[in-house]
Amino acid sequence: MIRFLSTRGAMLAAAVCVLGASAACEEDSTPPTTSSPGRLAVMVNATGTSVDNQFTVQLNNGEALSYVSGTPFERELPASVYTVSLSGIAPNCTLQGENDVRAVVYAGQRIVVTFTLTCTTSPVGA
Numbered sequence: 001m002i003r004f005l006s007t008r009g010a011m012l013a014a015a016v017c018v019l020g021a022s023a024a025c026e027e028d029s030t031p032p033t034t035s036s037p038g039r040l041a042v043m044v045n046a047t048g049t050s051v052d053n054q055f056t057v058q059l060n061n062g063e064a065l066s067y068v069s070g071t072p073f074e075r076e077l078p079a080s081v082y083t084v085s086l087s088g089i090a091p092n093c094t095l096q097g098e099n100d101v102r103a104v105v106y107a108g109q110r111i112v113v114t115f116t117l118t119c120t121t122s123p124v125g126a
Contacts (some may be wrong), residue, residue, distance in 0.1 A: 010025070010095075016038060021122045032093075033109075035076040037076045037078055037104050037107065037108065038077060038079050038105035038107055038111070039074055039075070039076055039105070039109070039110040039112055040059075040074065040075050040082065040084070040103060040113070041073065041110060041111070041113070042057050042067060042074075042084060042086075042112075042113050042114075042115070043073075043113070043114045044086065044116075044117065045114060045116045045117070046117040046118075046119055047116075047118055047119070048117075048118050048120055049120060049121045050090075050092055050119055050121050051069075051093070051117075051120060052069075052089060052090035052092070052117065052119055053068055053069035053070065053087050054066070054067070054068055054088065055067045055068075055088045056086070056087045056088040057073065057084065057085075058084070058086075058087060059077075059082050059083070059084060060083050064087075067086075074110075078105075079105055079107040081104050081105075081108055082102075082103045082105060083087070083100050083101070083102060083103075084100075084101045084103050084113045085101070086099060089117065090119065091117065092121070093117045093120075094117065094118050094119075095115060095116070096116040096117065097115075097116060101113050103117075
């Protein structure tokens with residue numbers, strides 16, 4: 001992903017790209033090293049019947065944070081690379097896609113990680 005710190009910076013970088021300075025157009029996969037914080041938001045889209053709405057979001061297999069679907073979940077974090085995972089998923093719900101999601105938080109930027117669940121009716125007696 002190409003990293004721009006602001007709209008003004010994006011316009012300047014685009015102008016530099018047009019003028020032929022290819023270094024400004026290269027992808028940057030290096031983790032950010034600034035001490036300025038960024039924001040990480042987590043969304044859970046659960047559909048179906050008997051939808052589960054309480055989960056635990058885990059950052060880097062460490063800090064576990066409670067999450068209730070429909071409630072804003074957003075944290076200010078140091079700029080860095082994080083692994084975000086979701087646990088506490090009800091047995092009648094299936095996670096679509098990967099559970100360990102790599103999220104790069106850049107200073108002054110907001111990134112959203114979205115998990116999608118499909119839930120079915122729980123069996124009687126479950």
